[in-house]
Amino acid sequence: MTKFRTKLLFALITLIIAVLIGLGLLLGQIFKNFYLDTFNSRIEKEARLLASSIEENGSPKEINPDMIQELSDILDVRITILDQAGNVVHDTEALESFVGPQQERIVKEIHKNWNVKHKHKKLVTSENEFRFYWYPLKDANDQMKGLLVMSAEVDALEKGTQQIWFVLSISLGLALVLIIILGSRITVRYTKPIESATNVAIELAKGNYRARTYEDRLDETSMLSTSINILARNLQEMVNAQDMQQNRLTTLIENMGSALLLIDHRGFVVLTNKTFRDFFSLKESQLKKVRYHEVIHYQEVNKLVEEIFMTEERLRKQILLPHKLDRKHYEVYGAPIIGNNDEWKGIVVVFHDITELKKLEQMRKDFVANVSHELKTPITSIKGFSETLLDGAMNDPETLKSFLDIILKESDRLQSLIKDLLELSKIEKQGFELAVEEVEVAGLIEDVMPILREKAKPKEISLQSDFESRGLAEVDSYRLKQVFINLISNAIVYTPKGGNVWITLQEDQDKVYVKVKDDGMGISPEELPRIFERFYRVDKARSRNSGGTGLGLAIVKHIIEAHEGDIEVESELNQGTTFTVSLNKQFLS
Known part of the structure; x- marks a missing residue:
């Protein structure tokens, strides 16, 4: 943004300088043309007046040189009078003091072409610029009897031009300083909010949704800053809500007791949780761009997934899988994932560990079997000895006593078993x-x-x-x-x-x-x-x-x-x- 500000200021200054230079050139040219027109008009009038005065005093040779010199001093011009043949009769300055041969050449050209429409000519040397003006001298019969040539060095024009450029230079310098100061303030004033908004936009693109810009004025730039801040707040709220939902979902998936596997429509592993990775002894780095059969080496599970791919129906199956030195029972549930437009997106497979349920079920079976077995032995003994006594053995006192002792012993054993069962049931009862x-x-x-x-x-x-x-x-x-x-x-x-x-x-x-x-x-x-x-x-x-x-x-x-x-x-x-x-x-x- 600093580069943009510099470019903007440079462009503004360049434009202003170009305008000032163009204006100076235009004004200089206008002033020069105006000066020349005024000068030419003045000299022409003066030449006409001077020619009339000379014509009244006689021929060119009869003119008083002092009068010509006086008029030259008054008009601040050089006066040269030529006769009809083109010879110099009077000259207010020595011919050599002017420009030498160039002066002679110009005078001859003027005499030769005295009757042209525009009676003025310009001579430019390496040092100065000269202007020549002439007017014919005529007699009473309107016949040319000589030629009046007035010449002047155009030094005032150069001085005027120099003054214009001097004034323009000073004005340009002051304007340049003023433009730099004002331009810097203006560009800073209007580009700083844009720069701040750009920086905030860059931070938002990087994912820093806490970035904000300043809102200090009520103009278009403030509207931009306000819009950027509203966008940043909305993005932050959306990202916070998304992060919260993502964290909840991740926490739920990672900490659920069942192993979870998500497969896309091409068979690649998309998502797993910690329980799944622990069971299959996998790391997250091993699950990138791999198909499900590359990480699951149990044929029963792979067959279940293949069946879901083929039938597109939910399946549930109990599978016994080895885990380290033990074996665990799993209820594997698989379901296809179908999009809104019946788009096939993949399969979700959940492994529910039912090992403890199986153990509890087996313990219940073992408990019933053990209780039945433990009760069967004393009951069988009591029944058997009782039947033997009823069949006639009770008539033998020794046999009767022996059998009754056995029946008593088995009864005590049966009583002890029932007592322990009741005690265990009481201890395990909720609210004990x-x-x-x-x-x-x-x-x-x-x-x-x-x-x-x-x-x-x-x-x-x-x-x-x-x-x-x-x-x-x-x-x-x-x-x-x-x-x-x-x-x-x-x-x-x-x-x-x-x-x-x-x-x-x-x-x-x-x-x-x-x-x-x-x-x-x-x-x-x-x-x-x-x-x-x-x-x-x-x-x-x-x-x-x-x-x-x-x-x-x-x-x-x-x-x-x-x-x-x-x-x-x-x-x-x-x-x-x-x-x-x-x-x-x-x-x-």
């Missing part, structure tokens, strides 16, 4: 609340130790406790005793005769840690992730014979989670197992 109070965790362990020592006596297992502190915490005493009874009872069950079980308690600023460690049979790494499942038994025969229902660790886990704590397990085969319970000192909920 703990009776929280501030107690010493070490005291709760000490309360259940006598019961557990009696259980450990038949196997001669040593129960050892080591409490570094009392572990004051906000817990549900009854539920936490259930946890310790279950964990220590399991340790006794799975520890061989003569083994050891250690119970330790530690605490830090925020938590209390209780560890139950045994030197029993241990748990294999494959079984560790499943020990908290319902009815899962590491050693099914031993736990069932010990009266276990397979629900103890499931109950323990739910109680600890209700306390917002953690339970961890470490184990090695034939080396023992360690359960670590972490409890918050302050109950957070």
Whole structure:
């Protein structure tokens, strides 16, 4: 814009200078022509008067030289009088003092052509310009008896021209300075808003929609600035709204739990989300200008996409796909994208992870099967022994007592199973609340130790406790005793005769840690992730014979989670197992 301003000012100054120079030339020429016309008219009149005076005084030779000299001084001209033959009779100046041979040549030409219409002639030398005027001298019979020649140096004309150019130069200089000052102000005044509007337009083109121009006048430039600012505000609002919508859409797509894939009508990948890239172990740089079958290496998915391309109909299919070291169930939903004018734009494919639903469904099936199996065994035993007694075995007192003992044992087992199921159902029920109070965790362990020592006596297992502190915490005493009874009872069950079980308690600023460690049979790494499942038994025969229902660790886990704590397990085969319970000192909920 500075270059434009300079060009505009330069053009204005050039135009003004050209106008002033043209005006000066025109005025100079007009003045010169006016001066020459006036001079010629004056000299002609003076020559005519002088010729009349000479004619009255006689022939050219009889004229008084003093009179001619006096007239020359008065008129400020050089007077030369020629006779009829063209010889110089009188001359107010020496002939050599004029211009020498040129003067003689001009005089001869004048004498030869004295009768021309315009009786004046010009002589220009290297130094000056001279004008010659003549008038014939006639006698009474109107016969030519001589020639009057008047000559003058046109120096006044040159002086006048010089004065004109001097005045024009001064005027041009002053006008130039004034034009530069005014032109600079005018160009700045009218080009600055344009420059500002141009800069704002450039910033808008770059994407900077916060740019604004000044609005300081009420004219056309202000209207331009106002329009530019309105445009900038509208663009900013539109871009902000678009960015907000884009951010919302991007956040929604990137953080949705299902994997999303968008394919255009040519089969190129257009859009994916983080879930999709994580599942297929892809980076965004790998998804530029690639077709869907180059990134999806599962034939089932590619067949689904191809079928949608061919049928242009929505499809839904459940597919089992490998994922790292595991396999996941997906419900793949694909739909064609059709534009307003039935224009085919592409396909959207959504992968819904239903692995957890499948697991829950399988857990429900396993639970029903396990409950049925666990109930079937004692019920079958009770029914079988009852039928045997009714068939006549009750008449034998020893057989009767033995069968009744078995029936009682199976009834107790059935009662324990139902009790644990009801307990687990109660804990898992929505709205389950703990009776929280501030107690010493070490005291709760000490309360259940006598019961557990009696259980450990038949196997001669040593129960050892080591409490570094009392572990004051906000817990549900009854539920936490259930946890310790279950964990220590399991340790006794799975520890061989003569083994050891250690119970330790530690605490830090925020938590209390209780560890139950045994030197029993241990748990294999494959079984560790499943020990908290319902009815899962590491050693099914031993736990069932010990009266276990397979629900103890499931109950323990739910109680600890209700306390917002953690339970961890470490184990090695034939080396023992360690359960670590972490409890918050302050109950957070």
